[in-house]
Amino acid sequence: MKVLDLEGFLELSYMPANKWENRVTRELNIYLMWTDGISWNVKLFSKIKFGQVVRITTSEIDHKYIESGVCLFYPTTEELVGPLNTLPTKEVWSSRIPEWRCTTGFYNINSQTSYQGEIFPLPPKASLLTFHPFIQYGSVDNYLVVLNISRDPTIKESTIEFFNSVDLEQRGNAKVRTNSATCIPLNGFGFRPNELPLFISPNMAGIPFGLGVSHDGQMLSMEHTHPPASFVLFGDRNTMQSRIKKTWFQKAGLS
Amino acid sequence: MNLKSLRRKAKYAIFIPRRITKTPKIPGSVISDLFCLRFDSDWKTYFELLNVEGLISGDNSSNLRAQVEFVFFDSSGKKIGSKTEKVGKFGRQTVPLDETSLPNIKDASSFSVFHKASGHQVDLQGSYLAERGYTGYKKIDSAIRGYVHGNLDAVAQSDQGIEMLGNQGILRRAYQVQHPLRGPARYEFFLTNPCKRSSLITIQTKGLGEKWTELDRFKLNPRGSKLWAVEKSSSEPSFIRIKSRLYLGRPVVFRIAGQGIDVFHG
Numbered sequence: 001m002k003v004l005d006l007e008g009f010l011e012l013s014y015m016p017a018n019k020w021e022n023r024v025t026r027e028l029n030i031y032l033m034w035t036d037g038i039s040w041n042v043k044l045f046s047k048i049k050f051g052q053v054v055r056i057t058t059s060e061i062d063h064k065y066i067e068s069g070v071c072l073f074y075p076t077t078e079e080l081v082g083p084l085n086t087l088p089t090k091e092v093w094s095s096r097i098p099e100w101r102c103t104t105g106f107y108n109i110n111s112q113t114s115y116q117g118e119i120f121p122l123p124p125k126a127s128l129l130t131f132h133p134f135i136q137y138g139s140v141d142n143y144l145v146v147l148n149i150s151r152d153p154t155i156k157e158s159t160i161e162f163f164n165s166v167d168l169e170q171r172g173n174a175k176v177r178t179n180s181a182t183c184i185p186l187n188g189f190g191f192r193p194n195e196l197p198l199f200i201s202p203n204m205a206g207i208p209f210g211l212g213v214s215h216d217g218q219m220l221s222m223e224h225t226h227p228p229a230s231f232v233l234f235g236d237r238n239t240m241q242s243r244i245k246k247t248w249f250q251k252a253g254l255s
Numbered sequence: 256m257n258l259k260s261l262r263r264k265a266k267y268a269i270f271i272p273r274r275i276t277k278t279p280k281i282p283g284s285v286i287s288d289l290f291c292l293r294f295d296s297d298w299k300t301y302f303e304l305l306n307v308e309g310l311i312s313g314d315n316s317s318n319l320r321a322q323v324e325f326v327f328f329d330s331s332g333k334k335i336g337s338k339t340e341k342v343g344k345f346g347r348q349t350v351p352l353d354e355t356s357l358p359n360i361k362d363a364s365s366f367s368v369f370h371k372a373s374g375h376q377v378d379l380q381g382s383y384l385a386e387r388g389y390t391g392y393k394k395i396d397s398a399i400r401g402y403v404h405g406n407l408d409a410v411a412q413s414d415q416g417i418e419m420l421g422n423q424g425i426l427r428r429a430y431q432v433q434h435p436l437r438g439p440a441r442y443e444f445f446l447t448n449p450c451k452r453s454s455l456i457t458i459q460t461k462g463l464g465e466k467w468t469e470l471d472r473f474k475l476n477p478r479g480s481k482l483w484a485v486e487k488s489s490s491e492p493s494f495i496r497i498k499s500r501l502y503l504g505r506p507v508v509f510r511i512a513g514q515g516i517d518v519f520h521g
Binding site: 011015017018019020021051052097100105110111112113114115116131133134136138139164165195212214215216218220221224226228231233236239240244247248 | 278307346347381389435503
């Protein structure tokens with residue numbers, strides 16, 4: 001991802017997180033994939049052998065690959081020829097427990113912020129509902145970064161609505177797009193330290209991140225916000241997620 | 256079933272025959288992570304307290320009947336204190352974990368947050384209410400906090416006490432931190448033991464093309480925790496792996512470079 005004046009980075013270790021699954025050890029092709037809104041374009045970016053590490057930054061790739069704020073790096077044993085009408089479905093695993101993940105995030109000259117990430121294409125007919133409990137105050141700019149990747153290469157615009165979760169007062173909205181990383185400044189929506197912001201996008205799924213950038217640029221902070229299912233464990237979490245979403249959609253007048 | 260599939264199933268049966276965490280034995284238990292607590296002259300910890308029951312039921316308005324209990328543990332896993340807080344007064348309450356939470360907070364290494372039922376009957380569909388929320392860490396000289404969410408369903412609480420939910424196997428296995436270490440930076444790895452038995456932890460390192468060498472070895476009691484640190488001067492990547500019988504010996508990683516801290520799951 002690339003947002004604001006921050007560069008994005010991705011660092012992939014081709015080593016299994018656990019030593020017993022060891023699902024694949026063959027040399028992999030790493031394809032750079034980006035959408036132009038019509039097709040998924042494909043370019044062989046590098047190869048990686050078992051035991052190696054590859055670090056990729058947005059400062060070293062052409063801007064055209066990341067106009068939507070995001071491009072993909074797909075490790076595979078297969079050879080791909082683009083353009084593609086849909087993202088490939090074959091998954092290559094180094095491990096499943098836990099999932100094989102890269103370290104990805106943003107950096108500037110002073111600092112970096114990371115998370116362990118991989119992304120699976122999101123369903124086309126889905127929604128997003130999340131609470132953001134870690135907006136920071138003081139000398140900091142807060143942003144919501146909404147990441148969406150869909151198999152379909154088209155870029156569709158949707159709306160995300162902002163509420164105070166206590167009284168359901170609507171604080172505004174913003175546009176978000178599929179197959180994009182959309183960065184929305186949050187400081188202007190007037191969320192106070194004791195308020196819990198609620199974000200709802202009725203027509204588009206996404207992975208929401210809270211991003212903080214200190215005014216002096218000395219520190220960045222990023223973490224994803226939870227989906228509603230994270231409030232419970234075990235049992236029928238899917239039903240719980242659906243029920244929590246339905247309840248809040250109705251309360252917000254978005255059902 | 257072909258040989259490859261059989262081999263894979265056999266590996267799962269040997270290394271991870273059960274779920275990473277156990278379902279609580281007592282119906283109505285509440286679950287919490289074992290969160291890292293950093294409190295000294297250099298570090299401060301903040302917890303973002305939410306009305307989880309209200310968020311589940313769809314009512315996050317004021318509800319003073321709901322409470323949570325912060326339970327603090329030292330590095331050996333011993334409970335050293337607790338504090339009850341009301342929830343629902345605000346949508347979000349940033350709780351600084353300092354001497355106002357626990358006079359001997361300097362002795363604490365981890366904490367859990369257990370939500371108490373408000374009296375409202377919320378049908379959880381066989382699920383258990385869980386606190387997997389957000390902890391913010393700040394150094395004295397850092398401008399803002401670094402946040403990380405709970406990711407280890409470590410402990411459950413009921414009227415019968417605290418139950419450890421982590422599983423561990425018979426064989427030791429390695430968990431490789433998926434983040435390659437690059438300097439100059441100081442790395443600190445926070446490890447906990449969510450199991451009811453103690454676990455021997457071995458920390459190993461290697462550079463690209465090198466063999467694993469042991470850096471440290473220590474025992475973690477149930478609920479015990481340790482912040483293990485290493486200085487990394489070179490920008491060349493190196494790796495850390497954690498050998499133990501824990502199903503998932505995944506640490507929280509603090510990367511400290513200049514005035515910035517970067518905290519994430521390893």
